[in-house]
Amino acid sequence: MKSGVGLLLLMAGGVGAVPAFAAEQCAQSALRDHPPAINIRIDNDMLGGAQQDQGYTNGAMFTLVSPNLQDYTDDPCLPRLARWMNRHLEHLHPGEFQQQNMIFSFGQALYTPTDNTRRDLIRDDRPYAAALIVNFGYNARNENHLRTTQLALGMIGPSAQGKQVQDAVHDALGDDKFLGWHNQLHDEPVFKLLHERMQRWPAEANSSGWGWDAISHWGGAIGNLATYANAGGEVRFGWKLPDDFGSSPMRPAGENTAPTRHGRAEGWSSHVFVTSDARWVVRDITLDGNTFRSSHSVDKRSFVGDIGFGVAVMRGKWKFALARYHRSREFDGQKETPVFGSFTISRTL
Known part of the structure; x- marks a missing residue:
């Protein structure tokens, strides 16, 4: 159990140790009933099965999830540096709720045009772009309602x-490299403040047999990385459904990151899911180009939709999820509708 406390130190990005008495207090409460978790997610258009290598072509995200917390500033399950940081981000806290937790994630996303052989600027296709992002997230739950707020910072x-990551992957797979990375967007610090609200029906998941549930969501984001409003939903059916708010790894509270009331079911459990999201996009830097410098851009479409489906399997401390997503065209002249896949591994500590 105490290894989970050490992991939370990484969530704060600091060094040191939680005092022994605080660790023991934490281990006797939240860590026992709601242990922290690690999630590793890989997105790739090759996983979509449509033989694509373009658009949102690859992504990876490593996420650390705290146990359920008493609060964000004094809970002994959080190290001192995390509590100090939360005092300075108090305006992002969701308020008084029955359950709450924190997440910290680090990830990269790559975007490329369709033709990998051209070295010149392809003006009628999306820009080359790569984003390196750190996320701080706050989740808060009352019964079957959840609020999540995330602050993303990066470059x-x-x-x-x-370019370096994609070249290394293509070398390992024996694939041709993309030759136009020198045309990519310029360096720019980016941020995005996201807020979403979710509700699940029925309020109690069937954790002992076959069952179904539905989760709705709505919210939006603001920032030079992306600005949009969105809404959608997810439907799940399976054996011993988890007491959370979705299985889609693309959701802010998906894949074992939201606070739970009962923990995971004993033995094997699995389910299938179908998810959707519709967005009114005001800004997307990967399509609109750099904010403060002249760069390549395309005429993005204001309304974009995603539909995905997948399967999740859980046993003991482990959870595996595989999903496939179909996205509507994101800009005028886009040759193919994007298709990509996502694979997630989760483990509680």
Whole structure:
């Protein structure tokens, strides 16, 4: 159990140790009933099965999830640096709720045009772009309602190391490299403040047999990375459904990151899910180009929709989820509708 406390130190990005008495207090409460978790997610258009290598072509996200917390500033399950940081981000806290937790994630996303052989600027296709992002998230739950707020900070451009990562992957797979990375967007610090609200029906999941549930969501984001409003839903059916708010890894509270009331079911459990999201997009830096410098851009479409389906399997401390997503065209002249897949591994500590 105490290894989970050590993991939470990484969530704060600091060094040191939680005092022994605080660790023991935490281990006797939240860590026992709601242990922290690690999630590793890989997105790739090759996983979509449509033989694509373009658009949102690859992404990876590593996420640390805290146990359920008493609060964000004094809970002994959080190290001192995390509590200090939360005092300075108090305006992002959701308020008084029955359950709450924190997440910290670090990830990279790569975007490329369709033709990998051209070295010149392809003006009628999306820009080359890479983003390196750190997320701080706050979740809060009352019964079957959830609020989640995330602050994303990072860099887009050559410093995000997109070319280097894609070249290394293609070398390992024996695939041809993309030759136009020198046309990618310029370096620019980026941020995005996201807020979503979710509700699940029925309020109690069937954790002992076959059952179904539905989760609705609505919210939006603001920032030079992306600005949009969105809404959608997810439907799940399976054996021993988890007491959470969705299985889609693309959701802010998906894949074992939201606070739970009962923990995971004993033995095997599995379910299938179908998810959807519709967005009114005001800004997307990967399509609109750099904010403060002249760069390549395309005429993005204001309304974009996603539909996805997948399966999740859980046993003991482990959870595996595989999903496939179909997205509507994101800009005028886009040759193919994007299709990509996502694979997630989760483990509680």
